[in-house]
Amino acid sequence: MPHHSDLTDQAILLALFEAALAAALPDGRFEGHLPDPPKGRVIVLGAGKGAARMAAAFEAAWIGAGHAPPEGLVVTRYGHREPTQFIEVVEAAHPVPDAAGLMASERILARAKEAGPDDLVVFLMSGGASALMALPAAGLTLEDKQRINRALLKSGAPIGAMNRVRKSLSAIKGGRLAAAAAPARMITYLISDVPGDDPGAIGSGPTIPEASDAEDALAILAEHGIAVDDRIAAAMRANIVSAGAGGEVVMLATPKMALDAAAVKAREMGLATLVLGDALEGEARDVARVLAAIATFAKAHGEPLAPPGVILSGGETTVTVRGTGRGGRNAEFLLALALALGDQEGIAAIACDTDGIDGSEDNAGAWFEAGLLAAARSIGLDAAAFLANNDGYGFFATLDRLVVTGPTLTNVNDFRAILIR
Secondary structure, eight states: OOOGGGSOHHHHHHHHHHHHHHHHOOTTOSTTOOOOOOSSOEEEEEESTTHHHHHHHHHHHHHHTTOOOOEEEEEEETTOOOOOSSSEEEEEOSSSOOHHHHHHHHHHHHHHHHOOTTOEEEEEEETTHHHHSOOBOTTOOHHHHHHHHHHHHHHTOOHHHHHHHHHHTBSSTTTHHHHHHTTSEEEEEEEOOSGGGOTTTGGGOTTSOOOOOHHHHHHHHHHTTOOOOHHHHHHHHHOOOOOOOOOEEEEEEOHHHHHHHHHHHHHHTTOEEEEOOSOOOSBHHHHHHHHHHHHHHHHHHOOSSOSSEEEEEEOOOBOOOOSOOOOOHHHHHHHHHHHHHTTOSSEEEEEEETTSOSTTSSOSEEEEOTTHHHHHHHTTOOHHHHHHTTOHHHHHHHTTOEEOOOOOSOOOOEEEEEEEO
């Protein structure tokens, strides 16, 4: 790898992001983690933005180990299909569920119920499974779930709170899918997109048994001003599941693995590294101000990182939408970071979602180098006005600073790197 002094800021930042993405893919990660073959069938079920890539990788590992071909069905986001030989892949909407996801969920639940004691059920779960397996609990409609999900996405509620509500509305999440597959032997493979890698939070934990608490979910909705009528509240209270056995759980890829890979790449380029963690949460612009302060102190005083170096972090920020602009949480974070840094020299940054889609746009995120605000002013762009309108996408698109990858077929949450020369 070339030394950082021979590379542009853009080349360094993109190389770090690409290293993180490579560590997040499931390819080659099943080897060494395969269960013993069953007497009966191997039924593969799954959901998430990485589900198709995971299915292809599992097929390759399972057949490569000399076992009989598996069967099954996974659902992924539109445009996230990957060729498979034996496992069917269907596509549905994300982040707001649609009828295709409903139909896929019904089929997945039915396949789980078909499993017998001699069968092995392999669950492949990654971020996005919550919306993609949108099977409403008894007494609820898909429209109920869609309305509540839209309101949650705009409310600024933390992802953990959103997942607790989603479980209470679902016939399949919060361990309900594993309960349907009993008494078959089960194993769940996960690609984590949640802070702390809690298995029950990834895709809302369809195969991770836990006792449900409808009152907790109703309190979250009330706290964020989301009204539900008596019919919905009654359905949530009736949708109870007890904790039980869900089988073995294997983490294939995590946000920390992605950050570690980026740190290795940075050191190969002669850069010092500071990893702030994989679980930074909060309003995107608030997190940006904190990281800007750390970067500014490091540049001025060499602490807690002596330049040249890079500050890495992961975790999912939130955006409380007040404007009418386009842009996900990474564009929002990066624009707020640029404003907080001002016109300082020698600091560049990137912020991207590892699934390749920042919010609902066509970009993974964006990047900038020193001089961004001056460049914006020179063509009449008011960065503060764009931030006030939640239009990070429009700002970075105008300046040709978007990062566009297309679907990456994985998801280990957001990736942020601040380069200090």
